[in-house]
Amino acid sequence: MKFILGKKERMLQYFGEDGRALPVTALSAGPVVVRRIFEKAKDGYDAVQVEFGDKRKVLKEFRLRSSEKSEAKIGDTIDVSIFSPGEKVQISSTSKGKGFQGVVKRHGFKGGPRTHGQKHSEREPGSIGGGLRSRVPKGMRMAGRMGGDRVTQKNLEVVQVDKEKNAILILGAIPGVRGSLVEIISK
Numbered sequence: 354m355k356f357i358l359g360k361k362e363r364m365l366q367y368f369g370e371d372g373r374a375l376p377v378t379a380l381s382a383g384p385v386v387v388r389r390i391f392e393k394a395k396d397g398y399d400a401v402q403v404e405f406g407d408k409r410k411v412l413k414e415f416r417l418r419s420s421e422k423s424e425a426k427i428g429d430t431i432d433v434s435i436f437s438p439g440e441k442v443q444i445s446s447t448s449k450g451k452g453f454q455g456v457v458k459r460h461g462f463k464g465g466p467r468t469h470g471q472k473h474s475e476r477e478p479g480s481i482g483g484g485l486r487s488r489v490p491k492g493m494r495m496a497g498r499m500g501g502d503r504v505t506q507k508n509l510e511v512v513q514v515d516k517e518k519n520a521i522l523i524l525g526a527i528p529g530v531r532g533s534l535v536e537i538i539s540k
Contacts, residue, residue, distance in 0.1 A: 355435045355539040356415045357383045358405035359521070361446065361529050367512055367522055377512050377522040380535055384432040384519065387425045388412065401425055411534060433514050433521050436539060440511045445536040446529035450501035460494045504528040 359382030367377040389402040391414070399417040404410055417423060425431070436442065456462040456478040464476045481493055489495075506527060513522040527535060 354415070354417060354421055356401075356403075357431055357433065357435070357537050358385050358403065358411060358413055359383060359535045359537060361527055361531055361533050361535050362520075363531060364526065369512075375512065375524060376526070377524055378527045380521050380523060380527070380537070381519055382433050382521050382535075382537060384430045387427055387429045387431070390423055390425065390427060393419070399423065403431065405534075413536065415536075415538070432516060433519055434516045436511050436514050436521060436537070438511055438513055440539055441508050442511055442523070443505060443507045443538045443540070444509055444523065444527050445503060445505040445538075446527060446533055448500050448502050448504045448528040449530055451499040453497065454499040455496045456494060459496060459499045462494075 359380040362379040362381055364376065364378050366374045369375055383405070385403040385405045387401060388404045391398060391400040391402070393399050399419065399421065400414050401417065401423050402412055402414045404412055451458075455476055457464050457476045462476075462478060465471050465474055465479065467475060478495060481489065481495070506525070509527075510524040511521060512524050513520075515521070521537070523537075529535065
């Protein structure tokens with residue numbers, strides 16, 4: 354299993370060898386330093402803990418499958434050269450926060466009719482049902498905070514890797530704002 358931490362930089366167009374313009378996301382990834390190795394015999398699970406960043410250090414743990422053993426040693430450095438163009442990766446990040454939103458935007462409710470006595474209640478949720486024993490049932494879709502969730506995109510393709518600049522281009526969009534922490538994993 355290959356993994357690295359990075360930051361989302363920006364989205365741009367990349368012109369492939371066939372001349373087509375591809376939408377890509379530029380990431381500055383690594384280098385990360387291995388800080389700790391967890392072993393099933395001692396800790397109960399297999400994992401590798403890495404450190405990323407200069408000013409604000411980020412520690413992140415990557416769990417290994419039971420069939421995998423870590424070849425990394427404490428103090429090893431992992432950079433973007435472990436990935437190659439055309440490789441499929443999985444990327445996890447925190448999505449953009451959108452604040453407090455109503456049910457129409459948050460859950461896709463239709464709202465009420467625009468006529469027949471509606472004045473200021475076109476985007477309201479309507480009745481939430483009889484309820485169960487005079488309370489709001491768990492999971493009831495209502496207005497509330499939207500975004501800011503951990504999102505994982507699978508089967509994204511690596512388009513280009515630049516070891517000198519610690520940059521990697523990923524085909525498509527990646528969740529999060531510019532500068533947000535991104536986990537890149539290849540299984």
